[in-house]
Amino acid sequence: MTEGLRSRLIGAWKLVSYREIPVDGAEPFEPLGHEPQGIIMHTPDGYMSAQLSRPERPGFASGDWFDGTTEEYTAEATSYIAYSGPFHVDEEKQTLTHSMFVSLFPNWTGQTQPRVVRIEGGMLHLSTASPIRSSGRTVNSALTWRRAEPN
Structure with missing residues (x-):
């Protein structure tokens, strides 16, 4: 029997x-740079967490995460994506949804978003099932993940 x-x-x-x-046919772009960092986790009890970051983000001069400048907060928020919550799989349809219990982007909090999912060997390919707004454009997101080695 094949693993679900x-x-x-x-x-x-x-x-x-x-x-x-971009859905308008414009050139694809990498919003977090050419070598983004991130981890996505799916737990056995049905929760997930995704953290994505541009590498080499500058620190706050104050060293205090609640005492940054407007420019520091802007750089922080535009170089990081984070959300967590329950996930659901429909084995028959081979579909995945992520429900955002918390999100750095407040507009996503409380949403459930379908993902197109494909697993090939140790690679996980996730993409949005319908277009979203990003950097002022309507786009489809495509992410590739490699299974993390156990610690």
């Missing part, structure tokens, strides 16, 4: 690439 999609998702995955593909 849900059981194959369980664990931690490290981000390999993150591309936005």
Whole structure:
């Protein structure tokens, strides 16, 4: 018997690439740079967490996360994506949804978003099931993750 999609998702995955593909045919772009960092985890009890970051983010001069300048907060928020919550798999349809219990982007809090999912060997390919707004454009997001080695 083949292992189900849900059981194959369980664990931690490290981000390999993150591309936005504009629906108007414009050139794809990498909102977090060419070598983004990130981890997505799916737990056996049905929760997930995704953290994505531009590498080499500058620190706050104050050293205090509640005492940054407007420029520091802008740089912080535009170089990081984070959300967590329950996930659901429909084994028959081979679909995945992420529910955002918390999100750095407040507009996503409380949303459930479908993902197109494909697992090939140790690689997880996730993309948005319908277009989203990103950097002022309507795009489809495409992310590739590599299964993280156990610690």
